[in-house]
Amino acid sequence: MRSASWSRPQQALASDAPVIRDEKEGQSDNHIYHWESGDAEATDRAFAQADRVVSLDTFYPRSHPAPLETCGCIADVNSATGQTTIYMTSQAPHAIRTVFALVTGLPEENIRIVSPDLGGGFGNKVPVYPGYVVATAASLLLGRPVKWIEDRSENLISTGFARDFHMHGELALKDDGTMLGLRTSLLADEGAFHADAQPSKLKVGLLPRRDRLLRHAGRARRRRRLLHEQGARRGGISMLVPRHGGVVHDRAARPERRVRARMDPADLRKKNFIRPEQFPYETPTGLVYDSGDYRGAMDLALETIGYDELRKEQEQKRADGKLLGHRHRIVHRGGRSRSPQATTTSSD
Secondary structure (H helix, E strand, O other): OOOOOOOHHHHOOOOOOOOOOOOOOOOOOOEEEEEEEEOHHHHHHHHHOOOEEEEEEEEEEEEOOOOOOOOEEEEEEOOOOOOEEEEEOOOOHHHHHHHHHHHHOOOHHHEEEEOOOOOOOOOOOOOOOHHHHHHHHHHHHHOOOEEEEOOHHHHHHHOOEEEEEEEEEEEEEOOOOOEEEEEEEEEEEOOOOOOOOOOHHHHHHOOOOOEOOOOOOEEEEEEEEOOOOOOEEOOOHHHHOOOOHHHHHHHHHOOOOOOOOOOOHHHHHHHHEOOHHHOOEEOOOOEEEOOOOHHHHHHHHHHHHOHHHHHHHHHHHHHOOOOOOOOOOOOOOOOEEOOOOEEEEEOO
16 A cells, blocks of 8 residues: 555656657647536635635545456347347446447447346446457357456456545634535546546535535546556545545534634534435535435434443543544435536546
């Protein structure tokens, strides 16, 4: 595991850095794309109104999935009817069908993707790997079903890894704990070949998540750089929230010397949750949340784990010179985008 001080993506920004993809026409640096979402001016105003600003710089290391069952498929293309059936261990059969329709020129209704129970996925079974395409083309050419499956070495060599992000986040607050705005940025190690299979804009859009920030007072930036590795996949700036967001919230709950009151991190979260009567709720980055009772869910979780008793135990441990930590995490799955404000530039 690389330490947070590792600077390969930063080194790739240098003006004298070797260009990895120098065979690409017009490629003069290692830049892949720069993507922004949110209202920069409104976010700046929110930060100007803040009593406190807390920040966090963090490194989310590269991780490599190794599911019990490697990737594989059985492709059966009927050249006479154009009907295609593909059995595969995919986590995204509908996306696979759409991509295959684009590649083959067949209508989507002629393509049937069958995805049975998986022996593990972890996101690496979302992309369209070359083996799928080759097996399907071979079935079309031979007129008979074709099977392809990886061995373990092939899986470790070719499967897209995840994360490898350098992230920075800032949260603007009032002294009473009201969150006013959020700014984030991410610099990612993409690998030598841009194979980013994760939905960047959706992940960035999830950033405000359950917190009731000022409308259009969230801004996210995402940059990718090419390096000598296989392509990255999935994960995004929103990982700053589930993995390290607790740290941001805890820092926000800690008072500065000039502020007497201290707010429990759980209370800080509950104060800023979207209220049930506010649904449907559109986030600053354009996602719409249709329903939820986040405060009720958190109250139930805190009651179930005996949170008040845990806090008392924590104080007792500290009095004895021992440390006992707590961390909260609220997860929301799903969402739909409605024309978020964004600008995108890409060279790949």
